[in-house]
Amino acid sequence: MVLRTEDAQQFVKWIQEDxxxxxxxxxxxxxxxxxxxxxxxxxxxxxxTYAIYSRSETSLAPKIVHTxxxxxxxxxxxxYYQPFRxxxxxxxxxxxxxxFMQMLEHARQIEDRxxxxxxxxxxTSKRLSETLDTQELMIANISHEMRTVLNAIYGYLxxxxxxxxxxxxxxxxxxxxxxxxxxxxxxxxxxxxxxKINSGQIEIVNESFWLDKMVLECADxxxxxxxxxxxxxxxIEIDFLPTKLYGDQNHIMEIxxxxxxxxxxxxxxxxxxxxxxxxxxxxxxxxxxFRVEDSGIGIHxxxxxxxxxxxxxxxxxxxxxxxxxxxxxxxxxxxxxKLRVESTxxxxxxxxxxxxxxxxxxxxxxxxxxxIYFYIENKEAKNMLEKISFLxxxxxxxxxxxxxxxxxxxLLTPSDIRPDFITxxxxxxxxxxxxxxxxxxxxxxxxxxxxxxxxxxxGDISLSYFDxxxxxxxxxxxxxxxxxxxxDQSTQVKxxxxxxxxDDTETNxxxxxxxxxxxxxxxxxxxxxxxxxxxxxxxxxxxxxxxLDLKMPGMDGFKVLEKLxxxxxxxxxxxxxxxxxxxxxxxVLHAGFDGLLEKPLQPGMLEKMIKKALDEKRxx
Amino acid sequence: MKSVIHETRDIAKKYLAEFGFEKDQIDHMIATGQRxxxxxxxxLDAQVKSEMTSAEDLDATLHALKGxxxxxxxxxxxxxxxxxxxxxxPKVQLRMINGLx
Numbered sequence: 101m102v103l104r105t106e107d108a109q110q111f112v113k114w115i116q117e118d119x120x121x122x123x124x125x126x127x128x129x130x131x132x133x134x135x136x137x138x139x140x141x142x143x144x145x146x147x148x149t150y151a152i153y154s155r156s157e158t159s160l161a162p163k164i165v166h167t168x169x170x171x172x173x174x175x176x177x178x179x180y181y182q183p184f185r186x187x188x189x190x191x192x193x194x195x196x197x198x199x200f201m202q203m204l205e206h207a208r209q210i211e212d213r214x215x216x217x218x219x220x221x222x223x224t225s226k227r228l229s230e231t232l233d234t235q236e237l238m239i240a241n242i243s244h245e246m247r248t249v250l251n252a253i254y255g256y257l258x259x260x261x262x263x264x265x266x267x268x269x270x271x272x273x274x275x276x277x278x279x280x281x282x283x284x285x286x287x288x289x290x291x292x293x294x295x296k297i298n299s300g301q302i303e304i305v306n307e308s309f310w311l312d313k314m315v316l317e318c319a320d321x322x323x324x325x326x327x328x329x330x331x332x333x334x335x336i337e338i339d340f341l342p343t344k345l346y347g348d349q350n351h352i353m354e355i356x357x358x359x360x361x362x363x364x365x366x367x368x369x370x371x372x373x374x375x376x377x378x379x380x381x382x383x384x385x386x387x388x389x390f391r392v393e394d395s396g397i398g399i400h401x402x403x404x405x406x407x408x409x410x411x412x413x414x415x416x417x418x419x420x421x422x423x424x425x426x427x428x429x430x431x432x433x434x435x436x437x438k439l440r441v442e443s444t445x446x447x448x449x450x451x452x453x454x455x456x457x458x459x460x461x462x463x464x465x466x467x468x469x470x471x472i473y474f475y476i477e478n479k480e481a482k483n484m485l486e487k488i489s490f491l492x493x494x495x496x497x498x499x500x501x502x503x504x505x506x507x508x509x510x511l512l513t514p515s516d517i518r519p520d521f522i523t524x525x526x527x528x529x530x531x532x533x534x535x536x537x538x539x540x541x542x543x544x545x546x547x548x549x550x551x552x553x554x555x556x557x558x559g560d561i562s563l564s565y566f567d568x569x570x571x572x573x574x575x576x577x578x579x580x581x582x583x584x585x586x587x588d589q590s591t592q593v594k595x596x597x598x599x600x601x602x603d604d605t606e607t608n609x610x611x612x613x614x615x616x617x618x619x620x621x622x623x624x625x626x627x628x629x630x631x632x633x634x635x636x637x638x639x640x641x642x643x644x645x646x647x648l649d650l651k652m653p654g655m656d657g658f659k660v661l662e663k664l665x666x667x668x669x670x671x672x673x674x675x676x677x678x679x680x681x682x683x684x685x686x687x688v689l690h691a692g693f694d695g696l697l698e699k700p701l702q703p704g705m706l707e708k709m710i711k712k713a714l715d716e717k718r719x720x
Numbered sequence: 721m722k723s724v725i726h727e728t729r730d731i732a733k734k735y736l737a738e739f740g741f742e743k744d745q746i747d748h749m750i751a752t753g754q755r756x757x758x759x760x761x762x763x764l765d766a767q768v769k770s771e772m773t774s775a776e777d778l779d780a781t782l783h784a785l786k787g788x789x790x791x792x793x794x795x796x797x798x799x800x801x802x803x804x805x806x807x808x809x810p811k812v813q814l815r816m817i818n819g820l821x
Contacts, residue, residue, distance in 0.1 A: 603787075604784065605756050605760075605784055605787065605788050606752055606755075606756055607749070607752045607753040607755075607756040607757075607788055607791060607792065608787060608788060608791050610748075610749055610752050611736075611749060611753075611791045611792075614736075614741060614745055614749065615739070618739070618740070618741070649787075651780060651783050651784070653780070677787070678783070678786050678787040678790050678798070678802075679783070699787045699790045699791055700790040700791055700793070700795060700798075701791065703739065
């Protein structure tokens with residue numbers, strides 16, 4: 101059977117329209133169709149199935165079927181091809197059957213490939229997960245090792261610094277090395293933190309705290325960063341909140357300090373402002389918003405979406421690994437809070453951390469019998485009226501002075517009233533004057549138990565006789581202390597016992613730490629895996645109790661004890677050893693240890709040792 | 721070596737659980753303990769095979785091993801190590817150490 105020219109031309113046109121291919125290619129296909137109809141060898145079927153496989157269009161196969169039907173229907177309907185109708189039916193059926201079988205085979209192959217792809221993906225996902233776990237463990241181990249070494253370096257540097265034998269340039273190099281070590285320790289700490297977060301090892305520890313006091317402590321923590329940037333002013337604004345809250349204070353502070361630190365880092369001049377507002381949600385719940393704003397370099401809109409990703413540091417000349425915001429975001433999520441940012445390049449940024457906290461209804465405030473004086477000299481003191489009203493509502497007898505002469509006259513006039521707190525808010529000259537006056541007042545019986553407080557003192561002035569100096573407002577909790585228990589640290593901090601554990605085997609340290617935290621959840625337990633590291637840590641932080649392994653490579657426990665006693669004689673230092681022979685016990689006591697904690701660990705003995713230190717701390 | 725590690729691991733799980741620690745804490749501890757135990761046993765193996773190892777160094781490793789085994793609850797083995805340290809006969813010591821490894 102031979103196709104007529106006009107039919108062949110029609111077919112070429114249809115193929116071009118239906119499949120968008122060239123005239124030359126369309127003619128090739130029609131020629132192949134001709135060969136097929138003449139029962140000659142042809143690549144028609146091969147070409148059609150190849151097109152289906154290679155072009156991956158799901159609509160292609162039905163289109164081909166439809167076009168083939170169109171061809172044969174056209175031929176079947178023509179008078180000219182009437183003698184060939186049976187042949188046409190046979191060729192059509194044959195071709196469609198083969199096409200159908202090819203399409204089935206193609207579908208089966210796609211399914212096999214999908215199945216293989218799915219298996220490969222699963223396997224890859226599993227391997228990736230294992231690699232990430234290994235990587236995290238590796239990072240944790242490396243970070244731990246780095247921290248150990250850094251503490252040792254810091255220990256050595258401190259020893260040399262203390263000897264004071266270097267002068268001039270050499271001393272300056274030593275100081276810089278020490279400072280660089282401190283920075284590196286902070287970076288390693290960040291890495292450790294992120295590993296802990298990713299492996300779910302962060303624990304939420306809820307406790308009762310004063311919001312204003314916590315915020316002011318955050319400001320204190322960035323004081324060193326601010327000293328290097330004199331062109332920045334730090335403003336603090338805290339809504340008055342006359343009640344304690346219940347939450348994970350440590351992690352909240354970590355987030356705020358991170359935000360403040362970043363703000364200072366990316367601001368060269370202008371301001372950094374921390375404002376804290378709260379909205380009641382119910383009788384037991386409030387929503388607190390911490391807002392950190394700055395007049396810094398700002399963040400470009402393209403970079404904002406990545407700002408909470410790890411290692412996203414946009415200005416390489418600014419120090420840090422770029423983990424702070426990522427850690428903050430992860431911690432915020434862990435606390436069921438939200439952390440968001442808005443920014444304008446060249447103008448500054450604003451970070452907002454919002455979370456809900458429970459009101460601590462269990463503590464009661466009774467200031468009955470307390471006498472409090474306020475001297476406020478023409479200064480805008482935010483929340484002062486609310487604070488005074490709060491103190492009065494809770495029983496305090498509050499007297500407010502606005503005139504300096506009258507205030508000083510009152511202080512110098514003999515009286516039966518012995519004030520508990522005297523708060524002074526004045527200017528730089530005024531503080532200097534009152535500082536000298538307080539020196540005299542403290543010799544008088546009337547002021548023996550008074551606590552002198554300077555609030556809103558932002559001047560560069562050294563005050564020697566005030567008991568507490570606040571750059572911003574004094575937190576409410578200040579007025580709940582008594583002279584007897586009063587020190588530079590709050591009672592909240594004092595209850596938190598600080599312990600240093602030293603052992604060259606990490607497992608021993610971890611087990612000891614676990615037992616301590618089980619019995620004393622508020623304790624902080626630092627760990628050192630060597631003598632030099634322990635000395636380094638002991639120099640930079642005060643500890644209440646030290647547990648010291650005796651046999652360690654390098655500096656053994658006895659030598660470490662000697663060094664620690666030179667630095668600070670007050671903590672309780674216990675030997676921690678498995679060698680519990682009488683001779684060793686005598687040696688330990690003779691060396692100056694306060695006792696011996698055996699391995700295997702006796703929880704009862706451990707608790708007794710720590711409790712002893714806690715009781716002494718409470719009474720001091 | 722593997723048998724010591726496995727035995728200590730199994731003992732530690734029960735030992736720490738008796739004190740009321742959570743599974744996560746125990747698992748973490750076991751992982752650290754296993755790592756430290758492997759490191760110490762490997763060190764011991766190297767020391768035993770080397771002619772340069774001093775009695776002092778060997779004793780230090782045995783001491784550390786004893787402490788770790790005590791902490792992980794494998795008291796019987798810790799006491800054996802302690803006894804081994806006291807034994808003056810190096811042949812007995814070596815035999816015991818090889819038994820461990």
